[in-house]
Amino acid sequence: GEIPGADHLNTHHHWDHTGGNAELKARHGCEVIGPRGETKGEIPGADRAVGEGDEVSVGNIVAKVLDTPGHTAGHIVYHFPTERKVFVGDTLFAMGCGRLFEGTASQMWTSVQKITSMPPETSVYCAHEYTLSNAKFAVSVDPHNEDLAARVKEVEAKRAAGVPTVPTTVANELATNPFCRPHAASLRKTLGMENAEDVAVFAETRKRKDNF
Numbered sequence: 001g002e003i004p005g006a007d008h009l010n011t012h013h014h015w016d017h018t019g020g021n022a023e024l025k026a027r028h029g030c031e032v033i034g035p036r037g038e039t040k041g042e043i044p045g046a047d048r049a050v051g052e053g054d055e056v057s058v059g060n061i062v063a064k065v066l067d068t069p070g071h072t073a074g075h076i077v078y079h080f081p082t083e084r085k086v087f088v089g090d091t092l093f094a095m096g097c098g099r100l101f102e103g104t105a106s107q108m109w110t111s112v113q114k115i116t117s118m119p120p121e122t123s124v125y126c127a128h129e130y131t132l133s134n135a136k137f138a139v140s141v142d143p144h145n146e147d148l149a150a151r152v153k154e155v156e157a158k159r160a161a162g163v164p165t166v167p168t169t170v171a172n173e174l175a176t177n178p179f180c181r182p183h184a185a186s187l188r189k190t191l192g193m194e195n196a197e198d199v200a201v202f203a204e205t206r207k208r209k210d211n212f
Contacts, residue, residue, distance in 0.1 A: 007058055010034035011089025012072040013041030017127065021045040037067060037074030040102055051076060063087075068115070070108030071098030077115065085123045085167075088115055093126045094168040095151070096134030097179040099210065105203035109182070112202075116180050120171035131155050131165040137212045138178050141205060144186045147175040178205050 008030045010018050021032050021044040034043030036051045043049075050056060052067040056078060063078040068091040075098075079086045090098035091108075092115050100108055115124065135152045142148055151172070155165050173180045178187055182201035188194050191208075193201050 007056065008032045009056065009058075009063070009078055009087065010043050010046075011077060011087065011091075011127070012075040013038045013043055014072065014090070017089065018044050035067075035072075035074040035076040037069070037076075039073040041072075066114050068111035070100055070103035070105075070111045073102040075103075075111070079118065079122075084119065084121055085125065086115060086118060087125045089127050091115065092124060092173065092177075092179070093128060093134055094124075094131040094155075094165055094173070095138045095148075095177045096130055096209070097177075097206070100206060105206055106199050108206070109199045109202040112179055116170055116174055118170050120169065120174070122170045123167040124170060124173065125167045129164060129166060131168075132159050134177075137209050138176065140212070141178050141190050141208060142176075142181070142184065142187045143190065145176065145184075151176045 008021060008024050012035060024030055025032055025045050031047045032045045033048045033050055033056055034046045036049035050065045052065060054065040056063045056065060061080055061083055063080050066077050066079060068075050068077050071090045075089060075091055077086055077088045077091060091111050097112060132155055135155050138148055139152060158165050181187055182198040188201060191201060191204055193204060
């Protein structure tokens with residue numbers, strides 16, 4: 001039946017995020033909200049298009065919308081500051097980031113920083129459980145990171161027990177996610193990029209992940 005005041009929030013146009021829109025709308029009468037900046041695909045059943053600076057109310061809590069292009073041209077995230085939660089779709093993952101299907105490394109690095117500049121205790125809800133495979137890559141480029149080594153053991157234990165690793169936190173990602181740490185000396189040394197710009201280190205890390 002209809003759920004009063006229910007909203008369905010989309011971060012980007014990919015089918016694995018929007019494929020249930022029509023059914024959810026028909027079943028629950030929810031309003032479908034999605035990004036206004038997509039160029040390569042539509043948001044099925046969209047009632048409202050939002051972007052940077054817009055606010056979305058869910059019940060009595062408010063999300064601030066941020067543009068985070070890179071994975072797709074119009075990707076957005078929903079930040080609930082009062083709840084200390086952010087729903088990031090496929091921009092950032094636990095120890096990873098989204099593939100650059102429609103944007104540049106420079107755009108994606110700017111997008112990632114919008115998330116990592118949030119308070120460190122912010123819970124980060126990414127859209128896929130890719131943590132274990134991301135961890136294997138992270139170790140390959142940041143092998144001397146003790147926080148990362150400890151987190152990998154924790155993730156392996158959780159996955160062996162069938163326990164999800166999402167959500168993560170901003171603090172966790174700043175400590176262990178190579179895509180949030182292009183400034184880190186250990187990562188730069190592995191890449192042989194000690195004197196490069198952060199965005200160049202980010203781009204090289206993403207390139208290596210694509211070929212991992």
